[in-house]
Amino acid sequence: MRFRVLMLLVGAAVFAGTTACDEALSDLTGPTPNLEPTFSSIQQEILNTTDSSGRPACITCHNGNPFVPGNFTGAAAYGALVGARTFEKPSLFRVAPGEPDNSYMVHKLEGGPNIVGERMPRGGGPYVTDGQMLVIRRWIAEGAANN
Amino acid sequence: MISFRPLGLLLALTVIAPQLAAAQEAPPANSASATAAQAAGDDDPDRDFNRSQPDFVVVTLPTTLRVPKFKSAFRVTHRFGRPLGQGDFGNLAEDLFGLDSGAQIGLEYRFGLMRGWQVGIHRTSDRTIEFFTQYSLLQQADHGVGLGVIASIDGTNNFKDSYTPMIGVVLSRELGRYGAVYVEPMWVNNSNLLPSELVDDNDTFMVGFGARIRVRPTVYLVGEYMPRTGNTPGVDHGTFGIEKVAGGHSFQLNFSNGFGTTMGQLARGGTASDNWYLGFHISRKFF
Numbered sequence: 001m002r003f004r005v006l007m008l009l010v011g012a013a014v015f016a017g018t019t020a021c022d023e024a025l026s027d028l029t030g031p032t033p034n035l036e037p038t039f040s041s042i043q044q045e046i047l048n049t050t051d052s053s054g055r056p057a058c059i060t061c062h063n064g065n066p067f068v069p070g071n072f073t074g075a076a077a078y079g080a081l082v083g084a085r086t087f088e089k090p091s092l093f094r095v096a097p098g099e100p101d102n103s104y105m106v107h108k109l110e111g112g113p114n115i116v117g118e119r120m121p122r123g124g125g126p127y128v129t130d131g132q133m134l135v136i137r138r139w140i141a142e143g144a145a146n147n
Numbered sequence: 148m149i150s151f152r153p154l155g156l157l158l159a160l161t162v163i164a165p166q167l168a169a170a171q172e173a174p175p176a177n178s179a180s181a182t183a184a185q186a187a188g189d190d191d192p193d194r195d196f197n198r199s200q201p202d203f204v205v206v207t208l209p210t211t212l213r214v215p216k217f218k219s220a221f222r223v224t225h226r227f228g229r230p231l232g233q234g235d236f237g238n239l240a241e242d243l244f245g246l247d248s249g250a251q252i253g254l255e256y257r258f259g260l261m262r263g264w265q266v267g268i269h270r271t272s273d274r275t276i277e278f279f280t281q282y283s284l285l286q287q288a289d290h291g292v293g294l295g296v297i298a299s300i301d302g303t304n305n306f307k308d309s310y311t312p313m314i315g316v317v318l319s320r321e322l323g324r325y326g327a328v329y330v331e332p333m334w335v336n337n338s339n340l341l342p343s344e345l346v347d348d349n350d351t352f353m354v355g356f357g358a359r360i361r362v363r364p365t366v367y368l369v370g371e372y373m374p375r376t377g378n379t380p381g382v383d384h385g386t387f388g389i390e391k392v393a394g395g396h397s398f399q400l401n402f403s404n405g406f407g408t409t410m411g412q413l414a415r416g417g418t419a420s421d422n423w424y425l426g427f428h429i430s431r432k433f434f
Contacts, residue, residue, distance in 0.1 A: 022349065023340065
């Protein structure tokens, strides 16, 4: 009887030790280990920061310059992205809440076949990584909240 | 990098448990009692052939057949990569019904640590390693049904990356000498290989329904279906097949809607409901 109890305890300990098996987000997001699927994090890590891979910050160009559409700096960024029509494809929003596949920001960052002009960031890379794109897509899929 | 805590715990279990089992089964004090103990070992009912449950799995679902203490069994599985519905019959025959395609191969070894308690390891050729254990709580002879608890954990990239633990119950009912039916509710944690921040659901609850029906003295029909809730990519696992038992060997030819053989792979579902793949497994009992 004692042995069976011991066995059950060992089994419970094994299972308890294995239930925290979730992958770390930082393993996926490469050059931006603090990136999370929130607007504030994406603004900090993607829009505002040139990351360690050398991918330039979006606001290097999209900073209110009248010759570059979209001002992604500071408080203007959210309104310029979410529900905002694009200059190149007016039928699309830059970010369509809940619809990453219909968001032109995603098309431009992934270099989709239907984009007008260059893939972003311009200059031939480095581009946003697949892991970073998963985080951006998740934020959009969850409704693109201003969080 | 993922923590190695699960691996450490499982290794500790496999190292410590046999010593505990050996300590519990202390050797007899004299030669007469040693002879009696040897005779008792030979009479271990777990070593008897069970016509209703001739193997430790149906196709992928565990049965309540017990591995005798300190005995073992080996199994090799194949799932060929060509969908049987691809191309016409001539094309399929030219490809020997998928045998010329690549296959996902699994190698499995299980060992009886003590009466009713087995542990095992299963590795598939996509570099997934699964450790599993099963403990028999009830046997049909005494309680009308067989009942066991099962737990497993599989890890991708040779158990270095994504870990998927499972805990569940195996409920069996033998149909005289003509087979058995199974109901196996299971909870699978971390069945999605992405971080939980990026997915809607990271767990899968599934119920395995299985049956093995003896249609000839040594020939069985087998089948499984496994509906799921929670994280449910792909399609629910389904498989059926025919099996021939010969001595300590079992040869099974099966048709499945996916390649999964570990619980994590099964939780992640089959490829498509109209894609079926040829497969087989061969098992050997070492007792």
